[in-house]
Amino acid sequence: MEKMKIRLIETPAKSAFMNMGIDEALMNLTTLPTLRLYSWKPPAVSLGYFQNVTDEVNVEKCRELGVDVVRRVTGGGAVFHDTELTYSFITKNYPPGILESYQLICGAVIKGLAKVGVNAAFAPLNDIVMGGKKISGNAQTRKKSVLLQHGTILLQVDVEKMFSILKVPDEKMKDKIIKNVKERVVGLNMPFDNVSDGIKQGFAEQFNAQLAPSAVTAEELLLAEKFANDKYSSTEWLFEKRV
Amino acid sequence: MRDGRNIYKAQKLIKVKVKYDDRIREIEINGDFFLHPEESIADLERMLVGVETNKEKIRQKVKEFLSSGVEAFGFDAETMSEAIIGAIKVD
Numbered sequence: 001m002e003k004m005k006i007r008l009i010e011t012p013a014k015s016a017f018m019n020m021g022i023d024e025a026l027m028n029l030t031t032l033p034t035l036r037l038y039s040w041k042p043p044a045v046s047l048g049y050f051q052n053v054t055d056e057v058n059v060e061k062c063r064e065l066g067v068d069v070v071r072r073v074t075g076g077g078a079v080f081h082d083t084e085l086t087y088s089f090i091t092k093n094y095p096p097g098i099l100e101s102y103q104l105i106c107g108a109v110i111k112g113l114a115k116v117g118v119n120a121a122f123a124p125l126n127d128i129v130m131g132g133k134k135i136s137g138n139a140q141t142r143k144k145s146v147l148l149q150h151g152t153i154l155l156q157v158d159v160e161k162m163f164s165i166l167k168v169p170d171e172k173m174k175d176k177i178i179k180n181v182k183e184r185v186v187g188l189n190m191p192f193d194n195v196s197d198g199i200k201q202g203f204a205e206q207f208n209a210q211l212a213p214s215a216v217t218a219e220e221l222l223l224a225e226k227f228a229n230d231k232y233s234s235t236e237w238l239f240e241k242r243v
Numbered sequence: 244m245r246d247g248r249n250i251y252k253a254q255k256l257i258k259v260k261v262k263y264d265d266r267i268r269e270i271e272i273n274g275d276f277f278l279h280p281e282e283s284i285a286d287l288e289r290m291l292v293g294v295e296t297n298k299e300k301i302r303q304k305v306k307e308f309l310s311s312g313v314e315a316f317g318f319d320a321e322t323m324s325e326a327i328i329g330a331i332k333v334d
Contacts, residue, residue, distance in 0.1 A: 049281045052273045055258065075317075077256075077275035098277070098316045125254055125317055126277075142279050169250055 006203060007032040008211040010196070016044035016070035016081070021228035023088045024073060025220045027148045033091040035203050035211070037196050040081040044068035045165055048076040048139065053238055061165055071238050074150065076126060076139035078166055083156035083187070085195050089203070094147045098140075102126050104206070105149045106138055112202020113153075116194050128153075133186040153195060154187040244268055251326035255317030259330040267294050267301075270327070276317035283313045291327070298328045 007030060011022065019038055026034055043065075045057050049072055053059065056078045062069050067080075087109070094101045106122045113120045113130075120136075123129045128136035128151075138151030159182050168177045188195060204211050216224065231237050247261045255276035262269040270291050278284055287308045294304050302324035309320055318326075 048275050050272070050274050050276060050278070050284060052258070052271070055273065073281065075275065075277035075281060098279075098314060139277070141281060 003208060003210040005032055005212045006207060006209040007034040007214045008200065009034060009036040009214055009216060011036065011038045011216065013039040013041035015042070015228070016040060016046060016068035017228040017232040018224060019044075019086070020046070020070055020072060020232045021224035021226070022216060022220070023090075023148060023150055024227045024231075025224035026088070026090050026216075027143065027146050028223060029217075029220050030090055032212070033093065033207070033209070034089070034214075035200070036088045036090075037199065038086050038088075039084065039192065040068075040086070042066050042068055043080070043082040044070055045078055045080050047071045047078050047238075049073060049141075050075050051078060056167055058165055058167055065165070067165060069238060070232050072139065072150075073143075074139035074141045074148070076137065079137060079152055080162045080165060081152060082158065082161070083154075085153045085155060085192055085199065086150065087153070087199060088148060088150035090146060090148050092146055094142075099124060101147060102138060102140065102149070105140075106136075106151070108203040108206035109136060109138075109151065109153065109199060110202070111205050112199035113188075113195075115198035115201045116188075116190060118188060118190075118198075130186065130188075133184055135186060135188060153199070154185070155190060155192060155195065156187040157185055159185070245332070247330035247332060249326055249330035251322070251329055253318045253322035253326065257318055257323060257326035259326050261327065261330045263296050263331055265296060267291050267296060267327075267331075272323075272327075274318075276315070278316070279314045283308075283311075286311075286313075296328075296331045298324060301327050 110120045120128050120130045126138045127134050136153045140149035163178050168174050244264050249259045251257045256274045258273040260271045270288050305323045306320040
């Protein structure tokens with residue numbers, strides 16, 4: 001039997017607005033299950049759909065450091081995207097249960113990490129851990145029977161820098177929170193390309209699929225640019241979720 | 244009218260800001276939870292405006308919302324109503 005095909009897109013590092021624009025454009029236009037591997041330039045903070053930017057992020061500090069701030073279409077928490085590999089996976093064929101679909105797609109990431117010698121495990125609801133420490137956070141949305149899951153695989157973590165940008169609920173607790181995050185979150189400390197090769201193999205194995213390398217089409221790029229310009233880089237989208 | 248705030252840890256974090264007297268007058272629900280479709284959070288907030296500041300009434304409203312075809316991941320009717328009532332000081 002012929003293996004199913006997963007379209008594979010590897011894009012060079014892009015701005016937060018284009019990264020989110022491409023993910024949403026692919027959700028609208030791609031027909032095959034699609035795996036995209038990417039990174040962020042400049043570094044960026046992405047916020048979950050339900051988060052209030054002024055509660056979570058020091059926007060002034062981000063401007064000062066040249067860090068983009070973007071709100072995602074997916075729920076979940078704020079993420080500082082610096083030295084990491086980000087993936088997105090778009091498919092029309094997924095288990096109806098939310099936990100099951102996280103398990104399935106995170107399972108592909110976990111198999112991929114095993115290819116590079118990392119023994120990782122799914123940690124419900126939406127994390128992947130290595131030796132009990134978080135190495136990956138994942139978030140998904142479902143629109144018009146299409147599922148998008150994107151997630152970060154941490155390569156290096158600078159907790160001090162992260163918390164110069166992200167706010168904590170109680171400033172008095174900041175040192176304790178930083179200490180706690182240092183104990184709970186870790187980077188793989190591996191080169192991007194190695195991890196990326198592993199992740200590709202992991203998705204192929206998990207879905208018994210053949211990867212078909214591909215580029216973003218002109219139509220997808222046009223739509224992605226529209227989302228980036230009109231939505232993701234707008235203050236209306238960032239500061240007011242009721243749009 | 245009084246202002247209330249609460250940060251509540253369910254499976255995910257729920258952050259509530261509310262203006263109220265004997266009823267909820269304005270409410271904003273934030274957090275790192277998941278809800279599909281995402282835009283429906285505005286429906287929940289709208290449904291809660293005008294509801295008496297009574298835990299049972301609030302829980303009923305959240306239940307009604309969650310049975311309207313939306314899918315929550317990281318919270319349920321119990322934890323969401325706890326988060327909301329926690330922002331309201333009942334004399």
